[in-house]
Amino acid sequence: MEEQQEHLLKSETLIDDSAPSLLSRRPDSRHLHRRLHFFLLYVVNALLVVSLMVLLVRREKCVDPSLKTYMPANDAVEWEETVFIDMPGEVSPYLGTPSDEIDELWDQLYTGTGFLLFDPEETRRMVEPTVAIPTSGGDSGLYGMEVFHELHCLNVLRKSLYPERYPHYQLWNENCTRNPNMERHLAHCIDRLRQGVQCAGNTGTHFYFWSEEAGHWKMDMRSRHTCRNFERLQEWARARDYTGFDPFVRSHSTADM
Ligand SMILES: *[C@@H]1O[C@H](CO)[C@@H](O)[C@H](O)[C@H]1NC(C)=O
Numbered sequence: 096m097e098e099q100q101e102h103l104l105k106s107e108t109l110i111d112d113s114a115p116s117l118l119s120r121r122p123d124s125r126h127l128h129r130r131l132h133f134f135l136l137y138v139v140n141a142l143l144v145v146s147l148m149v150l151l152v153r154r155e156k157c158v159d160p161s162l163k164t165y166m167p168a169n170d171a172v173e174w175e176e177t178v179f180i181d182m183p184g185e186v187s188p189y190l191g192t193p194s195d196e197i198d199e200l201w202d203q204l205y206t207g208t209g210f211l212l213f214d215p216e217e218t219r220r221m222v223e224p225t226v227a228i229p230t231s232g233g234d235s236g237l238y239g240m241e242v243f244h245e246l247h248c249l250n251v252l253r254k255s256l257y258p259e260r261y262p263h264y265q266l267w268n269e270n271c272t273r274n275p276n277m278e279r280h281l282a283h284c285i286d287r288l289r290q291g292v293q294c295a296g297n298t299g300t301h302f303y304f305w306s307e308e309a310g311h312w313k314m315d316m317r318s319r320h321t322c323r324n325f326e327r328l329q330e331w332a333r334a335r336d337y338t339g340f341d342p343f344v345r346s347h348s349t350a351d352m
């Protein structure tokens with residue numbers, strides 16, 4: 096009974112935080128200990144709440160660090176879940192012996208001149224100077240975008256495999272020597288694609304399945320990825336496609352702006 100009362104007293108002390116009650120009681124180191132305990136609990140709780148809030152706010156602002164390098168198209172970057180196509184599960188429409196349909200699909204990947212005109216504001220934020228094209232709001236800058244160059248490179252490599260259909264992309268001469276211009280172009284493309292692939296560092300994961308037909312495990316490369324929405328980037332670029340560029344006309348550069 097006495098024990099119970101003491102317990103009640105203790106809890107009362109804990110609830111009643113006012114100074115008089117503290118003074119009215121005999122100083123008890125156990126009580127002070129408890130108060131300190133509670134004080135620490137409040138502090139820890141407050142710190143946790145603040146950290147949680149900071150995390151939530153930062154989460155909202157969380158961006159892909161690869162967008163830190165300013166490029167105007169960064170604003171157009173959106174993400175989507177994608178499963179890569181792999182035979183025999185599914186045959187890519189871009190794959191196979193060339194036809195008009197396949198050529199059309201490839202051409203559609205980078206429709207336009209390949210020259211992009213960035214508005215004066217975007218151009219001012221670019222580090223590298225380029226051709227200045229006078230527009231209403233000031234000088235716009237002429238630029239290109241890597242994803243379309245990479246696709247162009249892939250298309251050139253694809254065409255070089257079928258010289259009977261694309262004689263302009265033929266690597267081998269009739270006398271079994273290589274066409275040095277084509278060799279340079281293809282080698283350049285291979286090395287640009289190498290850099291692009293390494294830069295992306297795709298962590299997509301392949302897996303294996305048992306094939307009764309083959310009698311061994313086979314690799315399934317239908318890996319899952321979070322990709323940048325390519326159509327969105329295409330739209331962005333198509334809106335900036337510039338047809339008026341003549342590389343042989345000397346004019347001023349954005350370095351003089
Ligand atoms: C092979 O053919 C190419 C293109 O027709 C020509 O430029 C080159 O000189 C030829 N090389 C030899 C060794 O005949």
